[in-house]
Amino acid sequence: xxxxxxxxxxxxxxxxxxxxxxxxxxxxGSASYFSTVASYFTNVGLxxxxxxxxxxxxxxxLKKHGIDMTxxxxxxxxxxxxWVGSYGEEFGDATTHSTCLNVFESFNxxxxxxxxxxxLLFLANIHPSLQIQIINQVKNPKIIALDTMNLWINTTRxxxxxxxxxxxxxFVNETEARMLAQEKKFAHAVAKLLTxxxxxxxxxxxxLGAMTATKETRFFAPAFPSLDVTDPTxxxxxxAGGFMGSLAKHGDYSxxxxxxxxxxxxxxxxxxxxxxxVETYDNLDPKRIEERFEALKEMVTL
Amino acid sequence: xxxxxxxxxxxxxxxxxxxxxxxxxxxxGSASYFSTVASYFTNVGLxxxxxxxxxxxxxxxLKKHGIDMTxxxxxxxxxxxxWVGSYGEEFGDATTHSTCLNVFESFNxxxxxxxxxxxLLFLANIHPSLQIQIINQVKNPKIIALDTMNLWINTTRxxxxxxxxxxxxxFVNETEARMLAQEKKFAHAVAKLLTxxxxxxxxxxxxLGAMTATKETRFFAPAFPSLDVTDPTxxxxxxAGGFMGSLAKHGDYSxxxxxxxxxxxxxxxxxxxxxxxVETYDNLDPKRIEERFEALKEMVTL
Numbered sequence: 124x125x126x127x128x129x130x131x132x133x134x135x136x137x138x139x140x141x142x143x144x145x146x147x148x149x150x151x152g153s154a155s156y157f158s159t160v161a162s163y164f165t166n167v168g169l170x171x172x173x174x175x176x177x178x179x180x181x182x183x184x185l186k187k188h189g190i191d192m193t194x195x196x197x198x199x200x201x202x203x204x205x206w207v208g209s210y211g212e213e214f215g216d217a218t219t220h221s222t223c224l225n226v227f228e229s230f231n232x233x234x235x236x237x238x239x240x241x242x243l244l245f246l247a248n249i250h251p252s253l254q255i256q257i258i259n260q261v262k263n264p265k266i267i268a269l270d271t272m273n274l275w276i277n278t279t280r281x282x283x284x285x286x287x288x289x290x291x292x293x294f295v296n297e298t299e300a301r302m303l304a305q306e307k308k309f310a311h312a313v314a315k316l317l318t319x320x321x322x323x324x325x326x327x328x329x330x331l332g333a334m335t336a337t338k339e340t341r342f343f344a345p346a347f348p349s350l351d352v353t354d355p356t357x358x359x360x361x362x363a364g365g366f367m368g369s370l371a372k373h374g375d376y377s378x379x380x381x382x383x384x385x386x387x388x389x390x391x392x393x394x395x396x397x398x399x400x401v402e403t404y405d406n407l408d409p410k411r412i413e414e415r416f417e418a419l420k421e422m423v424t425l
Numbered sequence: 426x427x428x429x430x431x432x433x434x435x436x437x438x439x440x441x442x443x444x445x446x447x448x449x450x451x452x453x454g455s456a457s458y459f460s461t462v463a464s465y466f467t468n469v470g471l472x473x474x475x476x477x478x479x480x481x482x483x484x485x486x487l488k489k490h491g492i493d494m495t496x497x498x499x500x501x502x503x504x505x506x507x508w509v510g511s512y513g514e515e516f517g518d519a520t521t522h523s524t525c526l527n528v529f530e531s532f533n534x535x536x537x538x539x540x541x542x543x544x545l546l547f548l549a550n551i552h553p554s555l556q557i558q559i560i561n562q563v564k565n566p567k568i569i570a571l572d573t574m575n576l577w578i579n580t581t582r583x584x585x586x587x588x589x590x591x592x593x594x595x596f597v598n599e600t601e602a603r604m605l606a607q608e609k610k611f612a613h614a615v616a617k618l619l620t621x622x623x624x625x626x627x628x629x630x631x632x633l634g635a636m637t638a639t640k641e642t643r644f645f646a647p648a649f650p651s652l653d654v655t656d657p658t659x660x661x662x663x664x665a666g667g668f669m670g671s672l673a674k675h676g677d678y679s680x681x682x683x684x685x686x687x688x689x690x691x692x693x694x695x696x697x698x699x700x701x702x703v704e705t706y707d708n709l710d711p712k713r714i715e716e717r718f719e720a721l722k723e724m725v726t727l
Binding site for chain 2: 212213307308309310311313314328330331332334336340341342343345346348349350352379382383386420421422423424425
């Protein structure tokens with residue numbers, strides 16, 4: 124069976140400490156977060172690599188969510204990408220204590236046949252040349268979205284520029300927007316990014332929410348004002364999973380549809396950070412998604 | 426004739442340089458910006474002090490806008506509050522080269538009788554003990570709003586806390602919100618401020634726009650994505666002038682009314698910064714206000 128949406132990204136084990144507690148070797152990585160969240164909306168296939176240490180219970184977790192694992196590869200040699208970090212009281216950027224890429228270092232993403240007709244493709248934050256490699260494998264996608272990070276903006280700018288030329292939607296945070304556009308003012312940065320390929324930009328604004336812009340439109344989705352953040356890891360990938368997942372579900376690619384999806388993105392980001400890792404999704408009542416969506420909708424209704 | 430709204434604040438001469446040019450001794454100060462903007466919506470009275478150097482043309486400018494000047498005082502001795510500053514390419518915080526308080530140093534605001542029954546009172550950023558002094562002179566206002574700054578949060582915190590206990594709406598920026606609440610997380614800061622007196626908080630978010638919160642509600646008003654900023658001075662006071670002015674005009678103090686006023690605040694802030702000082706209002710076609718309001722409304726309509 125072919126899948127409606129594909130995500131290509133990292134699968135990781137995270138060991139982390141936040142003011143709310145500690146976890147050792149919990150499931151992390153952009154593809155894990157994205158696919159778990161998106162599974163509440165659509166039929167999603169994952170492309171990613173894990174190592175010989177990857178536990179069956181995590182494969183079971185992903186499968187239980189109905190995620191298509193045809194593109195999942197488990198290496199018999201190396202270990203899973205491992206990140207160790209901590210968050211201070213402000214829950215801002217994490218402090219990284221160690222990053223061991225392990226099997227992710229030689230990640231060579233290949234799209235299974237059953238993924239090639241996917242309608243939506245999300246290229247999570249990986250090397251831009253791998254992102255291009257995937258773009259060249261899909262047949263006729265309606266929406267290609269790409270996420271990136273400061274590392275690629277600084278080290279492989281030209282390849283990244285080539286990649287974003289080929290996508291419909293670019294995900295960045297505020298700092299990345301300015302860096303990538305080489306514009307100091309936010310409004311100028313957004314305007315410039317919209318001349319660089321993507322028809323739409325989604326700018327993640329952390330605690331404030333997220334903004335989406337086309338050449339003609341702007342829309343702000345507030346963050347849900349949660350007082351109970353446990354672990355901010357994966358907030359951005361969960362936002363993207365909710366955004367892309369709901370797009371896949373409702374299929375409305377009009378401005379109105381994108382705006383609705385921005386609120387689903389914000390809803391999912393806020394649900395993820397209430398617990399460590401993907402623990403929110405161990406047993407999530409889907410009613411909570413609609414409740415959070417409705418609460419956010421109320422915040423943007425004039 | 427009694428006035429519908431009163432503003433108490435500074436009247437200044439600003440000399441400034443931005444990437445777009447230079448101006449010497451142009452009209453500035455929170456009360457000037459606020460009253461000029463609010464005059465497009467309602468009958469506003471100003472309380473402020475200028476010096477012997479204050480030019481007739483500036484008095485004429487304010488009077489031409491229909492601003493009630495009963496509370497305007499011109500000293501025969503000192504000079505007008507004078508600020509010299511500059512903005513870099515990012516148009517972020519200004520660099521102050523000199524601040525001469527002059528007659529503003531001994532500002533002792535007194536409400537004229539005809540102002541005491543005003544329905545709305547805006548206490549622009551002045552010493553919190555003066556703000557309290559004014560609050561004690563109004564008779565039965567429906568809305569008291571207060572703006573402040575990091576200086577008072579740091580130096581006269583207790584008096585400021587006393588002042589904000591007495592107001593309905595508190596205006597702060599994001600940094601001030603965290604400082605005043607002594608909370609590092611934004612959501613926590615907002616929640617705490619709402620236990621300190623005001624029923625509503627308006628947080629100015631610079632280039633991103635502004636957010637308003639009550640204990641039950643949140644609403645984000647985007648900034649108009651102008652690519653043509655000339656002088657950011659007065660953006661916050663213009664926001665407040667449009668917000669409070671439109672509240673005075675439509676008289677709808679429901680959540681819906683406040684949200685509408687947030688968009689008028691954003692509209693006026695964006696019009697002000699298109700030109701130096703209050704030059705936008707030399708000859709503004711009021712249709713431009715409605716056009717900008719409609720453009721912003723479109724950005725928050727799901």
